[in-house]
Amino acid sequence: MNRYPLWKYLLIATVVALGFTYAAANLYAPDPAIQISGQSSAMVMDDTVLENALSKLSESNIAYFGETLTERNILIRLEEAGQQLAAKRIIQEALGLDYVVALNLAETTPEGLASMGAKPMKLGLDLSGGVHFLMQVDSSSVILKDIETQLDVLKKALREAKIRYKTAGLAEDRLELGFVKEEQLDQALTVVRRDFRDLSPLSSERDGLYLLTLTLSESALDEKVEYAVSQNLTTLRNRVNELGVSEPIVQRQGRDRIVVELPGVQDTAEAKRIIGKTANLEFRLEAQPGKVTGREKFKFRDEKSREREAWLEKSVVITGDQVTNASVGYDETGTPQVNISLDGGGGRAMHHATRNNIKRRLGVLFIESKARLEIQINEAGEKESVAVPYVEKSIISLATIQSALGVQFRITGLDDPEEASELALLLRAGALAAPMHFVEERTIGPSLGAENIEVGINSVQIGMLVVLLFMLVYYKVFGIFANLALVVNLVLLVAVMSLLGATLTLPGIAGIVLTVGMAVDANVLIFSRIREELANGETIQGAINSGYERAFVSIVDANLTTLIVAVILYAIGSGPVQGFAVTLSIGILTSMFTAIMGTRALANLVYGGRNVNKLWI
Amino acid sequence: MTTQRIYNFMGQRKLAAMASALLIVISVGSLASKGLVLGLDFTGGTLIEVGFERPVEINPIRSRLADSQFNDPVIVHFGNETDLLIKLQGEPAADLGDRVLASLRSSGEAVELRRIEFVGPQIGEELRDDGGLGMLAALAVVMLYVAIRFQYKFSIGAVTALIHDVVIVLGFFSVLNIEFDLTVLAAVLAVVGYSLNDTIVVSDRIRENFRVLRVADSVAVVNESLSQTLSRTVITSLTTLLVLLALLFFGGELIHNFAIALIVGVIVGTYSSIYIAANMLLALGISREDLMPTEKEGAAFDDGMP
Numbered sequence: 001m002n003r004y005p006l007w008k009y010l011l012i013a014t015v016v017a018l019g020f021t022y023a024a025a026n027l028y029a030p031d032p033a034i035q036i037s038g039q040s041s042a043m044v045m046d047d048t049v050l051e052n053a054l055s056k057l058s059e060s061n062i063a064y065f066g067e068t069l070t071e072r073n074i075l076i077r078l079e080e081a082g083q084q085l086a087a088k089r090i091i092q093e094a095l096g097l098d099y100v101v102a103l104n105l106a107e108t109t110p111e112g113l114a115s116m117g118a119k120p121m122k123l124g125l126d127l128s129g130g131v132h133f134l135m136q137v138d139s140s141s142v143i144l145k146d147i148e149t150q151l152d153v154l155k156k157a158l159r160e161a162k163i164r165y166k167t168a169g170l171a172e173d174r175l176e177l178g179f180v181k182e183e184q185l186d187q188a189l190t191v192v193r194r195d196f197r198d199l200s201p202l203s204s205e206r207d208g209l210y211l212l213t214l215t216l217s218e219s220a221l222d223e224k225v226e227y228a229v230s231q232n233l234t235t236l237r238n239r240v241n242e243l244g245v246s247e248p249i250v251q252r253q254g255r256d257r258i259v260v261e262l263p264g265v266q267d268t269a270e271a272k273r274i275i276g277k278t279a280n281l282e283f284r285l286e287a288q289p290g291k292v293t294g295r296e297k298f299k300f301r302d303e304k305s306r307e308r309e310a311w312l313e314k315s316v317v318i319t320g321d322q323v324t325n326a327s328v329g330y331d332e333t334g335t336p337q338v339n340i341s342l343d344g345g346g347g348r349a350m351h352h353a354t355r356n357n358i359k360r361r362l363g364v365l366f367i368e369s370k371a372r373l374e375i376q377i378n379e380a381g382e383k384e385s386v387a388v389p390y391v392e393k394s395i396i397s398l399a400t401i402q403s404a405l406g407v408q409f410r411i412t413g414l415d416d417p418e419e420a421s422e423l424a425l426l427l428r429a430g431a432l433a434a435p436m437h438f439v440e441e442r443t444i445g446p447s448l449g450a451e452n453i454e455v456g457i458n459s460v461q462i463g464m465l466v467v468l469l470f471m472l473v474y475y476k477v478f479g480i481f482a483n484l485a486l487v488v489n490l491v492l493l494v495a496v497m498s499l500l501g502a503t504l505t506l507p508g509i510a511g512i513v514l515t516v517g518m519a520v521d522a523n524v525l526i527f528s529r530i531r532e533e534l535a536n537g538e539t540i541q542g543a544i545n546s547g548y549e550r551a552f553v554s555i556v557d558a559n560l561t562t563l564i565v566a567v568i569l570y571a572i573g574s575g576p577v578q579g580f581a582v583t584l585s586i587g588i589l590t591s592m593f594t595a596i597m598g599t600r601a602l603a604n605l606v607y608g609g610r611n612v613n614k615l616w617i
Numbered sequence: 618m619t620t621q622r623i624y625n626f627m628g629q630r631k632l633a634a635m636a637s638a639l640l641i642v643i644s645v646g647s648l649a650s651k652g653l654v655l656g657l658d659f660t661g662g663t664l665i666e667v668g669f670e671r672p673v674e675i676n677p678i679r680s681r682l683a684d685s686q687f688n689d690p691v692i693v694h695f696g697n698e699t700d701l702l703i704k705l706q707g708e709p710a711a712d713l714g715d716r717v718l719a720s721l722r723s724s725g726e727a728v729e730l731r732r733i734e735f736v737g738p739q740i741g742e743e744l745r746d747d748g749g750l751g752m753l754a755a756l757a758v759v760m761l762y763v764a765i766r767f768q769y770k771f772s773i774g775a776v777t778a779l780i781h782d783v784v785i786v787l788g789f790f791s792v793l794n795i796e797f798d799l800t801v802l803a804a805v806l807a808v809v810g811y812s813l814n815d816t817i818v819v820s821d822r823i824r825e826n827f828r829v830l831r832v833a834d835s836v837a838v839v840n841e842s843l844s845q846t847l848s849r850t851v852i853t854s855l856t857t858l859l860v861l862l863a864l865l866f867f868g869g870e871l872i873h874n875f876a877i878a879l880i881v882g883v884i885v886g887t888y889s890s891i892y893i894a895a896n897m898l899l900a901l902g903i904s905r906e907d908l909m910p911t912e913k914e915g916a917a918f919d920d921g922m923p
Contacts, residue, residue, distance in 0.1 A: 126871070134737075134740070136737075136739075438735070438737070439736075439737035439739065439740050440735060440736050440737055440740050441733070441734070441735040442732065442733065442734040442735070443714065443730075443732055443733040443734075444731075444732045445729065445730050445731045445732055447668070447729060447731065448666070448731040448732055451869065452869060452871065455867060455868055455869035456868070456869075458867045458868075459863050459864050459867040459868040462863040462867055463859065463860035463863035463864065464860075466859045466860065466863060467856050467859060467860060470855070470856060470859065471856070474852065506869075506871055506872060507800050507803060507872065507875070509868075510800075510864060510868065510872050510875055510876075513860050513861075513863065513864050513868070514807065514857070514860065514861070514864075514879065516860055517856050517857035517858075517859065517860035517861065518811070518814070518853070518856075518857055520852075520853070520856050521814065521849075521853040521856075521857075524849050524852045524853050524856075525818065525849050525853075528846075528848050528849040528852075531848075532845065550825075553821060554817065554818045554821040554822070557766060557817045557818075557821060558813075558814040558815075558817045558818050558821075559814070560762075561759055561762060561763070561810070561813045561814065561817055562810040562811070562813065562814050564755070564758050564759065564762065565755050565759070565806060565807070565809050565810035565813065566810060568751055568754050568755045568758065568806070569751065569755075569803060569806045569807075571751070572747045572748065572750060572751030572754070573747075573751070573799075573803065576799055576800055576803070577799055577800070577802065577803040580800070580803045580807070581803070584807065584810075
């Protein structure tokens with residue numbers, strides 16, 4: 001009685017070994033580091049850049065080690081985290097603005113562990129310090145803009161089909177067309193059903209007019225918002241990359257919100273400016289040769305044609321906020337092209353400007369507000385780097401006008417699909433698909449983060465110690481079993497969290513502490529049951545066996561219900577609550593394994609199949 | 618080794634019911650009249666935590682901020698004498714933190730910005746709704762699970778106990794004016810989980826004893842079950858309370874209220890699994906017949922529903 005088959009022992013041993021291995025990655029704290037890369041992907045890092053950076057660090061007495069050089073990146077590890085900001089400034093100064101110098105945390109996981117996919121847990125902002133933004137995408141303005149465009153396109157389509165309408169206008173988020181005759185309404189309906197699948201039509205009659213009311217269909221509505229949010233996500237990612245932060249998070253949350261988390265960033269104002277800025281576009285005609293006034297010279301944005309320049313007229317045909325969409329398409333021969341949609345006003349202006357200028361070229365200017373770091377002397381006489389904003393304008397497309405353009409037109413003559421998608425991206429980036437505003441903002445200072453880690457670790461250690469002592473005193477030998485299980489449980493919990501790539505937060509640590517307290521419950525249930533069975537006169541082996549068996553159902557029931565609550569917590573909660581729910585859920589699962597199988601294995605190893613006279617429980 | 622002592626828990630059931638009713642009335646009364654002190658997460662607004670090198674007094678700071686055009690800041694010490702928590706209304710400008718710091722530093726003291734939090738009003742409202750909804754969802758799912766797994770009378774007992782616990786924890790926060798934020802909400806939901814855990818273990822034993830013991834007296838069965846699980850109930854609550862005390866004293870200010878909510882919840886939850894859940898079973902007239910037709914564990918599906 002009370003013997004486990006060999007495979008069960010092996011299974012437990014394997015799980016425990018894996019647990020220790022994956023948890024071990026957390027013992028290797030990452031080194032503070034500086035990462036250097038080029039502004040453009042074409043720039044190659046080399047020894048001269050590295051030497052330059054290192055010599056400047058040595059001059060300023062900043063201790064570094066383990067520098068690595070790859071084609072795209074240079075990583076320099078620092079001895080002290082406190083010198084990271086100073087090091088960044090010094091290197092940026094030395095290398096100039098063609099290089100992105102970013103703070104980084106370099107992993108120190110030994111190669112053996114890393115090759116198995118073991119990584120330390122990520123730290124949440126409350127532990128690492130940094131900025132968290134939650135932005136709301138204004139979806140109602142997206143819908144309004146779209147419906148305006150649709151109205152113009154629809155009016156044009158009706159005119160082309162020679163269907164006369166009496167009135168056409170917007171009422172909140174609906175389009176309303178009025179017809180004098182019923183057959184005109186029917187004809188219009190046919191057009192709408194054929195070419196405007198996004199709109200759901202509704203016909204009615206009022207004051208002798210036949211009315212056609214059109215609303216965006218539910219699916220079209222979702223699609224527009226979806227598009228706007230994903231577009232804004234892309235734009236935000238590009239902007240965040242500009243900040244030079246290691247491991248930023250730019251993520252969608254819910255239907256129309258975007259979370260941005262920037263670990264280590266302290267300058268909220270700067271971060272907000274870059275994230276909130278709008279790149280813009282201007283469509284301008286190419287200046288006519290011979291004309292000298294009213295023209296400006298611009299460079300091309302493209303790397304390959306960086307040296308090319310062109311003269312554009314000073315007057316702007318339309319701007320980027322009138323672009324509602326830009327996507328890559330292919331013509332009949334499979335050549336890539338970019339399809340552009342404008343809003344109503346944009347379409348009119350474009351038509352007006354192009355109808356008499358066929359065969360001239362139309363240029364698209366990409367306008368970015370950027371910041372350049374300049375070294376200034378502040379009031380205290382210290383050198384500090386200051387971000388000076390400036391505007392950069394460059395040409396992203398210059399194409400010949402083939403015919404009068406309207407709300408929808410396309411740019412052809414592109415070399416390859418990559419070029420087309422790059423152009424479409426830039427066109428869209430100019431037109432942030434929808435305005436956004438900040439609805440939540442949290443900044444956690446680095447000292448508070450470090451303090452939170454300290455109190456977190458302290459409370460886990462103290463809580464753990466108290467429970468271990470208590471169990472040892474109360475349950476003696478079985479207390480040792482339970483304590484071993486508890487320690488392994490903690491290790492497994494950490495291992496699973498590291499494997500899942502879960503983020504550790506302060507409430508998450510609280511969840512771990514709570515798990516430690518509650519994890520012994522299963523063992524308490526089992527051990528009380530064994531004591532009871534002994535009191536009822538069972539044999540020792542019999543008592544152990546029925547203790548485990550009878551307590552099993554209670555344990556499963558109790559843990560399963562708690563797990564249900566944890567899952568609900570996760571589903572409804574945001575940031576901090578989710579962190580807590582994740583550790584609690586994982587803790588419940590790992591504790592069931594260690595408390596039931598783990599301690600049973602130990603009990604079986606020690607007592608199983610032996611002649612035992614007294615049970616120390 | 619002695620044989621199990623049987624305590625007459627249910628002898629005090631009327632008294633316990635009255636005590637619980639009194640606590641509930643106080644809690645509901647307080648919640649209805651003055652409500653909860655909601656944290657930033659739920660109300661929206663701006664909060665700034667700053668650290669000074671030396672202990673600071675609040676009044677001079679308030680007047681200094683008022684001089685710098687910050688309207689009606691709420692200022693309190695946070696955790697210790699050197700840390701301040703400043704709450705401002707409305708949306709922060711990009712450089713709000715810098716401006717507040719500049720104002721605080723104007724007297725030449727070294728001040729460190731520890732954190733800034735801004736929560737928009739609509740977010741606060743959503744969190745409130747989601748929190749309430751989550752609580753209801755948790756209760757509903759638990760009720761269903763217990764009804765299927767045990768029997769509907771157990772399910773009513775368990776859910777009554779949970780509502781009892783949640784109301785009293787909320788009442789505790791309301792009466793003592795302790796701030797209720799997102800982490801406290803998480804703690805309250807964890808209390809639901811914990812209390813349920815306790816109730817299930819007790820219910821499990823009651824069900825088992827109804828089947829095993831050949832006595833018809835429900836009160837005797839419940840008393841015996843409670844006595845048998847008593848040591849487990851006490852020890853688990855004790856270890857949980859021990860770690861929670863560690864959190865309370867060593868876990869820092871940010872999870873202070875979280876720990877308080879759980880400590881109150883664990884105490885009330887332990888009590889309620891005895892005097893509310895079991896009491897309710899007796900009040901509903903639980904008897905052997907309710908549980909007899911099934912012979913196997915976990916096969917209570919047939920008689921689970923009324």
